[in-house]
Amino acid sequence: MILDRFRLPDRVAVVTGAGRGIGAATAVALAEAGADVVLAARTESQLAEVAERVTATGRRAHVVPTDLSDPDAAASLAGTAVEVFGRLDVVVNNVGGTLPRPFLETTPEFLAEAFEFNVTTAHALTRAAVPAMLSSGSGAVVNISSIMGRVSGRGFLAYGTAKAALAHYTRLAAADLAPRVRVNAIAVGSVATSALDLVLGNEELRTRMESATPLRTIGAAEDVAAAVLFLAAPAGGYLTGKVLEVDGGLQAPNLDLGLPDLEGTPE
Template identity: 45%
Template sequence: MTSSLFSLQGQVAIVTGAGKGIGKACALALAEAGADIALTARTQADLDAVAQAITALGRRSITVAGDISDQATMDQLVARTVAELGKITILVNNAGGSGPNHPLKMSADDFNAALLWNITPAYSMIQKCTPAMRAAGGGAVINISSVAARYAQKNFSAYGAAKAALNQLTRNLAQDLGPQLRINAIEPGTILTDALAPFLTPERQERMLRTTPLGRLGQPEDIAAATVFLASPAASWITGKVLGVDGGVEMPNF
């Protein structure tokens, strides 16, 4: 029974931002659990490498290279997933991100861009996938948020506000779209990815390790494991929730 609770056999997942980092790890973990995967990111070469790894796991995949904030890219992704993989039952909204910002130097246009990039594609993808998920008998959405959504810290007003909006979108859409769709979010803490590397000075890394109760920084696979759980039958009575996967950190340590 335990193995079937975490099995994704017969499922089809879309993963955005799937070329590297957390998105790549989520795609591979979902495939290992039995799902076929539709991959999207900007760089075709990155997608091809992930698709090859999925094939090696014995699962099917398709790739759609493009900007996930573009409506035509989203429409193509959804249509090709249904046509080539048969249905959509899982959506991982991983694309997003933003660096620190100075509140007196970041323009309104740049602030608006940070909000749009982190919230609007997720909203649109959920909207576009809902008919296919309902047709398949139901589905699970996992939005990749950030602990920045709940921390009060300097120089993160744009990113923090964007991810807080994503959390509230998660909660509200869970009310709108249940019981057929379950919609949850994950708040990663500090994860060792290429996106973090430019900011990870030795001093900052030492401080992060010292203030993390579990004594290490996160790996993309930590977020992938939580994603598999929330997509699986084991989480069938969980919706509208935000799961912190952060090593136990309860205050800013960036």
């Protein structure tokens, strides 16, 4: 049956940023497909709640409370998966994000931090995971990028640059690791997670964002989780180096931060 291609029986996955939102939904989806899951994020109480949802599917969960802004901490998750579950098949580099800032407030240090949090940590975990995946026979990596990595909007210079780098990292890593390890990414649009709490709690802002989205709605974390499962499972077995756009059809940002033009006296 075609649905069997969406199964991950007795596989092992690592999901970063798994305490809530897209990471939590992804961890549960992978478990429902048959995988045991290493859950990593900063807040242990949130991870414990997600672990309960994983075990409710009949699969095992291992919680790792850690600061994933540290590339060494991210890399260590590969060894943890092998130590606890005996193998590693899937890595979901979900952790990331950077707050918007006006251009002149985006210091080189802020830009570097955005790159490290969104790209360097993903590389650290992926690099550490590859030997374990090769031992398992094959592997799949899914990186969570963003629509802001391909469209332009004021205030998103650091975030968008980092996510664009992650998207191209995906293509380059896929070439390096083919054919044994597949590497794909998802360019996520506006999804109802804590990052959008301000919008979700303001009817005017939410309506404006939905109206500017071709599908006229804000996405759910499960929309992204379903795409992750597709890319991680045999269903996506003939894809590598691809960036799947799960964004409601966006071709431009659907929320203007209202940052003004720069002021100054022309010489």
